[in-house]
Amino acid sequence: MTSLIDLEKAGKIEKTGATVKLPTRLNNLGTENMDVYRIPLKYLYYNDKNGRISTAIAGYHDELNPVNDTVDPAYNDFVAKLIEQNNPAALKRTQKSIQESGQRICGYVLEDGRIVDGNRRYTALRNLQKATGKTYYFEAVILPFSYDNQTDRSKIKKLELAIQMGVEKREDYDPVDLAVDIYQTTTGDDAMMTLADYVNVANMKKKEAERYYQGAVYMREFLKFIGADENNYHLIKENQIWSPFYEMGKSLANNFGDDDDSKVQKNETMNSYFGLILHDLHVGVSGTPARTHMRDFTQNIVKSPNLDEFNDEVSDAVEDLADTLQESPINNTTDLMTQLTEANDNISQFGDTYDTYMRDAKNGESVEKFIKSIKDSVKYYEDLNNNGGLAGTLRYGEISNEQLKQLQAYMRKLDGLCKDLFNKYGNEIR
Structure with missing residues (x-):
């Protein structure tokens, strides 16, 4: 040397x-x-x-x-x-x-x-x-x-962080680089520093550093899942899929506990997230749209009572997808896309199931919004009745007989519509 x-x-x-x-x-x-x-x-x-x-x-x-x-x-x-x-x-x-x-x-x-x-x-x-x-x-x-x-390692890292996080703008630090740096610096028996030390030196918020760390953990799990080297982070950067791992880390940390059943469900959900990432890559979705897909999946499926059912339905497709990807070495994006083409049937199967569950979830959300709009309308008429039939500061002396007759006509029509709708909903009850 x-x-x-x-x-x-x-x-x-x-x-x-x-x-x-x-x-x-x-x-x-x-x-x-x-x-x-x-x-x-x-x-x-x-x-x-x-x-x-x-x-x-x-x-x-x-x-x-x-x-x-x-x-x-x-x-x-x-x-x-x-x-x-x-x-x-x-x-x-x-x-x-x-x-x-x-x-x-x-x-x-x-x-x-x-x-x-x-x-x-x-x-x-x-x-x-x-x-x-x-x-x-x-x-x-x-x-x-x-x-x-x-x-000496912690001293060297402390200086590096003081320079890069102090002199340079944080936004110039690629998020994948930052996540990997946090992971490599704070992981293992010979870690250069603790996460708390990193947060302090880098002038970061603890929650932010934890999310970047979790993102790195799931990037590595994903790379192993597809049969690539777990350190081949260039695949993540090249395909602009960092944000899904960031969103995934938040979701898995927030929605699952530490008991054995939760750990099993968490692992199954992690594989489902991987299936979605690979599906999006195959159909050309990356960057901000991919992040939006992850958030939608979290909101409409992961947080729903249907999560276990969804995981069960896609588990075979996701497992077969992993097997197909691991048949040949994946060192770069070309390798990955080639293997994804080979696994087209598994990806399509996953995509069909995903689309069905998302459609049902969004339809359910629309129903809830519809019911709320009716509820809000009922509340309006309840308030109107409680206020003597008028809104705000209106007084009957301000309303002509002709206008009162118009209001009666509207109420008669509304009464008829309410009876018709009441009977219609009753006929649809199963």
Whole structure:
């Protein structure tokens, strides 16, 4: 492993003369300004633990080895391409700014060359060096930490969050990246920090962080369900289906308890949600419409007395759908769509059942609305009668005999209609 601190001691890395203060305190660091160094690009590499990058490369973890360019530039080249594809316009602006005015904002790197902050600036510098043949340097603070040291990991993550959630706008953080980052940072025996710590450092609301965490949990369950690598989050981003998992996480948390029966029902409902997500993907529904479908499903079926019946009716189709999807490896969207075509009969069966239950639910909702409108009308006439037959502040002295006769005629007609409707409803009773 290359040590930037050793290289600095050997005179291969020099200070710029500038100093900065960390955006957060890390033990004894942060109370004083720290030196900024000019670091040759070949000694640096992208941070595979970064929320955004880890999501993008998750499906390639067996093929990629995070190392600097002196060992193998393939890793940096791969990540650089992802960064450029994510926001080419922003990268061009950064590259132009650096070319004209130099690097204005320093980055942060670990002693082994791992970049904690400054990925886009580093990418721009690599591009300029390749395009011009000139030597460029990444100006950054060198932090005496390493991911190899368990106690250092939480400090590194704290700094990363302080920078990304403090300096950058939260909305620039892709929701899938954020969900995965929360999950990876707070899960497992060697978690970098607790969810409460993450919430505090990232300046998030606890409920919001919990929903993102649950969304990540169900993304992973979904990826296993279809036979993909549970870390292949790129499938979720590419198909714009994050919001269904966010909605699903809220629903399953709010509508089911912790007893054994509830856990069984919750698991069955989770599979039904997966069936709906796959059905929507097959027919081309994603983004906001997919989120709306999930909310409708939650409101009209999950919260209804018919949930168990629905789960029973679709269970065979959903199970067969999972079996078909798992027959061949799913590594990308093309693989997924191919397998969904193979499972067309199962998807159609699920869709037909779903449409039937939703139609019945909405018809039932319409009936309730209709009955309420009649109830409101009855209430209006009750209030009219209680007020002596007049509305508001009207007085009989204000009404002519001709107008009173009109009111009588309307009431006689209304009386006849009420008798007809009463008999009609009575005849329909089964």
